[in-house]
Amino acid sequence: MITAGVDLGTQSVKVVILKHGQVLARSKAFSGFDPARAAEQAFGQALRQAGISSSDVLHVTATGSGMDLASNANSTVSMMSADAKAGVYLFPTARTVVDVGAEEARAVKCDDKGVMVDFVVNERCAAGAGTFIEAMARALEVKLEEMGPLSLKAERASSINASCVIFGESDVVSLIHRQEPKPEIARAIFDAMADRISPMMHRLGITPDVVLVGGVAKDVGFVASLKRKLGIELLIPEYPEYAGALGAALVAVNRVKKV
Amino acid sequence: MKNPSEEKKYMLDISQKEIEELRTTIRATSKKMTAEYIERMRKADKNRPEAMRYFDEIADFEKREKELLAAKESGKKVIGYMCLFAPIELILAADAIPVRVNSGWYDASKLGDRVVPVEVCPMVRSTIGAKMIGLSPYLELSDALISGLTCDGMTKLSEILSDYKPVWAMAVPRLKDSTQSLSFWREEMKTLMKQIEALTGNKITRSKLKSAIELTQRATKAFRRLQEIRKGNPVIMGRDAMLVNQAYMWDDIKRWTEKTEALCEALEERARQKSWACSPDTPRVMVTGTPMIWPDNWKVPSIIEEANPQGLLVADELCSSERLLYDPVGVDEWTMDDMLNAIAERYLMASTCPCFTSEDGNKDRVNWILNKVKEWKVNGVIYYVVRGCMLYAMEYMRVKKVLDRMSVPVYYLDTEYTREDVGPLKTRVEAFLEMLTARVDI
Numbered sequence: 001m002i003t004a005g006v007d008l009g010t011q012s013v014k015v016v017i018l019k020h021g022q023v024l025a026r027s028k029a030f031s032g033f034d035p036a037r038a039a040e041q042a043f044g045q046a047l048r049q050a051g052i053s054s055s056d057v058l059h060v061t062a063t064g065s066g067m068d069l070a071s072n073a074n075s076t077v078s079m080m081s082a083d084a085k086a087g088v089y090l091f092p093t094a095r096t097v098v099d100v101g102a103e104e105a106r107a108v109k110c111d112d113k114g115v116m117v118d119f120v121v122n123e124r125c126a127a128g129a130g131t132f133i134e135a136m137a138r139a140l141e142v143k144l145e146e147m148g149p150l151s152l153k154a155e156r157a158s159s160i161n162a163s164c165v166i167f168g169e170s171d172v173v174s175l176i177h178r179q180e181p182k183p184e185i186a187r188a189i190f191d192a193m194a195d196r197i198s199p200m201m202h203r204l205g206i207t208p209d210v211v212l213v214g215g216v217a218k219d220v221g222f223v224a225s226l227k228r229k230l231g232i233e234l235l236i237p238e239y240p241e242y243a244g245a246l247g248a249a250l251v252a253v254n255r256v257k258k259v
Numbered sequence: 260m261k262n263p264s265e266e267k268k269y270m271l272d273i274s275q276k277e278i279e280e281l282r283t284t285i286r287a288t289s290k291k292m293t294a295e296y297i298e299r300m301r302k303a304d305k306n307r308p309e310a311m312r313y314f315d316e317i318a319d320f321e322k323r324e325k326e327l328l329a330a331k332e333s334g335k336k337v338i339g340y341m342c343l344f345a346p347i348e349l350i351l352a353a354d355a356i357p358v359r360v361n362s363g364w365y366d367a368s369k370l371g372d373r374v375v376p377v378e379v380c381p382m383v384r385s386t387i388g389a390k391m392i393g394l395s396p397y398l399e400l401s402d403a404l405i406s407g408l409t410c411d412g413m414t415k416l417s418e419i420l421s422d423y424k425p426v427w428a429m430a431v432p433r434l435k436d437s438t439q440s441l442s443f444w445r446e447e448m449k450t451l452m453k454q455i456e457a458l459t460g461n462k463i464t465r466s467k468l469k470s471a472i473e474l475t476q477r478a479t480k481a482f483r484r485l486q487e488i489r490k491g492n493p494v495i496m497g498r499d500a501m502l503v504n505q506a507y508m509w510d511d512i513k514r515w516t517e518k519t520e521a522l523c524e525a526l527e528e529r530a531r532q533k534s535w536a537c538s539p540d541t542p543r544v545m546v547t548g549t550p551m552i553w554p555d556n557w558k559v560p561s562i563i564e565e566a567n568p569q570g571l572l573v574a575d576e577l578c579s580s581e582r583l584l585y586d587p588v589g590v591d592e593w594t595m596d597d598m599l600n601a602i603a604e605r606y607l608m609a610s611t612c613p614c615f616t617s618e619d620g621n622k623d624r625v626n627w628i629l630n631k632v633k634e635w636k637v638n639g640v641i642y643y644v645v646r647g648c649m650l651y652a653m654e655y656m657r658v659k660k661v662l663d664r665m666s667v668p669v670y671y672l673d674t675e676y677t678r679e680d681v682g683p684l685k686t687r688v689e690a691f692l693e694m695l696t697a698r699v700d701i
Contacts, residue, residue, distance in 0.1 A: 065686060076567075078690035104683075116694050118668065121687055203656075 001256060002052065003059045005248025006039055006073060007082070008066030011102035011130070011215075013038045015046040016245040017057065018253065025049035026242050036069040043072065061252040063244050065104075075255055080108045080119040082247030087211040088114030089250055090237045095207040098226075098234075099243065100197065100216035102130040107201045114250070120204045128196035130216045132165050136189045139172045140182055148221030151186035158188045168192060190225035198229045211235045213243035269419040271373055273391055282392045285366045293318060293554040296498075296561065303564060304496050304536040308525040311499055313518045317506050318553060324396035326511070330356060336402045336459045339424075341386075341416065343578050343610065344407030344431050346602050348588060349452050351471035351512070353459040359508035360398040361579070362386040363552030367394055368676040374419065380647035381676035382552065383412035387419055397509055403458055405451065407431050409614040410650050427454050435607055436617050445603045452599075465595050472588050472598060478512055481519040482584040485526075489573050490635050492539040494529040497572020498560045504580040505553050541571040542695040543636055547628055547658070548643035548651045550579035558681060559643055559672065562688050570692045574635040576628050582611060613650035621654060625661055632667055639695045640669040641688070645676065668694060 002024070007014040013035060017025040027045040029038040039062075047054060054072070062070035063082040070076075077085075079099070087097030088110055097108045105128040109118040122128045137144045158180055160171035168189070175185045210232060216222050217240035227234055237243065297315045301307055316322060327337055338350045339360040350357040362368075362385040370391050371384030389395040398404075403425040406417035417426045429447045432440035452463055461467075482504065489500060503522065507515050544563055551559060563570040575581050586609035590601045611624035631637065640662060644652045655671055662669045670691040674680055 065682070078686065078693050080690040081693055115697065116690070119690060119694070120671070121683075 001058055001253065002050075002056050003061070003249050003252035003256060004043070004046070004057050005082070005245040005250070005252060006043060006060060006062045006064075006067075006070050007079075007242075007244035007248060008035050008039055008062060008064035008069055009101055009244065010065055010104070012241075013042045013064075013066075014242050014245040015039075015042045016242050016249045017046050017050045017052070018246075018249040019050075021250075021253065023246070024052075026239060026245075028241070031066065035066040036071060039066075039070050040072075059252040059256045061248040061255065063248040075252070077248055077251045079244055080106060080121075081116050082244045082251065083213060084108045084110035084116040084247070085114040085250045086243040086247035087213065088112065089246065090243070091209060091211050091235045093209045094211040094235065096201070096204070096210045097243075098197070098201065098210060098212050099214040100129060100193075100212070100222070101214040105129050105197050105200070105214075105216075107197075107204050109204060109207060114247075118204060120200050122196065122200055128193055128200075130214075132168060132193060133189065133216070133219065133222070135165050135169055136172055136186075139169050139176075140185060142182065142186070147186050147189070148219040148223075150183050151190050151221035152224060153183040154181075154187035156184065157191060158184045160185075160188045160192050186221060187225070190219075190221045191229070193222060194225040194229040197226065201230070206230065206232065208232065209235055211237070213237065213240040215241040217241075267422040269374055270387075270391065270422045278392045281370065282394055285364060285392070285394055288366060289364055289554050290319075292557075296554075296557050299561065299565070300496065300498050300502070304499070306529070306534050306536070307499070308495075308522060308529065310518070310522040310525045311503075314499070314503050314506050314522075317510050318502060320396050320509070320554070323509050324400070327356065327358070327396070327400045331400060337397075337400045338403055338405060338455065338458075339397060339401030340405040340407075342407035342409045342413055342431075342612070343582060344409065344429055344606050345405035346448060346451070346606055347512075348468065348471040348475055348602055349448070349455055349463060350405075351474060352463045352468040353455045353461045354467075355402075355455065355459050355461075356511075358397040358401065360386065360395060360401060360404065361550065361552050362389040362395055362398075363554055363556040364389055364394060365555040365676040365678060367392070375415075378647050380410075380412040380549075380649075381645050382550065382648075383416045385676055386416060390420060390423060403427060403454070405429065409612055410648075412647070425454075425458075427451055431612075431614060432607070433615055434617060435610075435615055435623075441603065441607060444607045445600065448599065448603050448606075465593070465598070468595065468598050469593050472590060472602070474512055474516075475584075476587050478507065478516045478519075479584050479587040481516045481523065482507070484523045485519060486574070486581060486585070488523060488526050488530065491530060492533075493536040493541065493571050493573075494526045494534070496536050496564055497544075497575075498557070498564055501551075501560055501572065501575065501580050502553065504583060507583055508579070537569065537571055541569055542638045542692055543573040544570040544639055544641060544692075544695075545574040545576065545628075545631055545635065545637040546572060546641045546643050547576035548641075549645045549648045550577050551643065552579050555678075556676065558678065559641070559674070559684070559688075562681065562685050563641065563692075566685065566689045566692050568689070568692045568696050570639075570688070570695070574631045574637060576611065576624070576631060578612065585609075613654045620657055624654070625658060628658060629661060629665070632662070632665070637667065639691060640667060641691065642669055642671045644671065644673050646673060 025046040029042040062073035087094040105122040336355040367388030368385035370388030
């Protein structure tokens, strides 16, 4: 049985194709101004990669903030349920899944079958999410992918207030004016994000094992800050940004079985 | 130099031209939205009882505005109130008309930002904004306002509104269990009674007060009957019930009671015929938290009942809906003293406002929420808070802990007076409903 999951995120669209519960293909495209088209592109790419045609796919489940835009989807599922499903599939011991994406951070509590039992989403500001790192990298004149490694070189902690992206940026500027070294500032940025995300997780209740997914999970600087803040180990899959799409593809499997 | 008595303590000058422009545009937007909401409510239930039509009509403020204007011309006074601590019976007994003036207009909150910081509760900012441009017919037509000093927002709002009208502030004791509280509150009520008598020129007599109490007792009975119906399989959508409840805040009470009784009649018949408003399997949701005020602030109930999967609002614990009327004034003997005591007790002791605390916190609210969850067979609770609404926001963890122990899912939904966040709110509500349905296909 072949199924697919399409995750229409705020910044990129991700597609995962599954065959008998194994990942056959993964692909990604920038959402841009036309997320529906981006989804079609990513889907086509994934089909080619898998060497199959669209008629081979029994069921497509869409998720993500733009899920209603996926024209070829047979059903939809919330990002939170998709996260829970993927988290437990990747790590059967997972009971909490944290997803930090471009515009949103969320934490989901789940049972041993990967069914969500509770969730929280960050407040309406993107300071706890990926775009914050992008904005701050610009302020520091550092490439986005260099931010994490740079922050690990910091010798001490300095701090900024990440109540919002804009204020965060002005705090970063004050640190620059104080001639704080770049690694320290980079670390302060990740610490500030972790400061936003950890209280949210405490409100939910942190049940181990904790899995971290979403595009930001690839950033070593953020991972180090969040681990430090929570004082626990975080399980991170190989392709964390595909968790939503994977979860949707897994939900699609159950939906085929049900029919 | 301005005359000092005309000097405003808070309010800023705003040109007549701007006032008129803003009032026209905000009223037009709101009128359009109101009509849309009603249309969507009609569509949501194919066999929506004809008796709902009255409430659709009274939802248009202009209708009631005309009636109030006519009443005022005939010499009647209109008395506005903010919190539910204003004893309606005293207003009615003085032949005056009670009307609630809290604002639900989203766009007006942006105007309030000129006077108070954006961190302040949007309902307060919106009420200030509404006053700045004369947006709310009820606020404009009020000859005086009664303000219960409950939260910080309401306390300062009464000061701000006193730039325009007499505001009778009532200090609400925050510890209702202490013996002094009730006697203090009774004194507050007696002071208010004199103020009402002075404004209206009407003496509140024993027989007038008795009739007023009987009138609200009958309203409470109708109100309870409606909520009782909602315990069973769905014969009314939650938004419809909420509109009925909320209309009590501005409608003529006698007429509201008759129309609600007629609606209940129709709903009971509907239940006998098993003609359900939506599938009886629809997850049953309760909302609690910050008041949701018609016309604009109808966003969350709409999202819940139009979501995929759909939810059904079966109950709420909101001071803009089910807290309004649930408790009757219980009188033993119809003496003046006994009646006044009964009114004082009803408004203070029965309230589940989060402004209260005790050794065991705000236990009345927590217990009442638990009770509702059981009696109305609630599957999940949406805890709704607008930014800046401190008391409800802070009480969340208390409520969540208790609900967690009962394995009742609860979700904290925070928002603002804005239409722009409907997308993210919908995502959250749908994820919550998905969780409640615990669908086997996930």
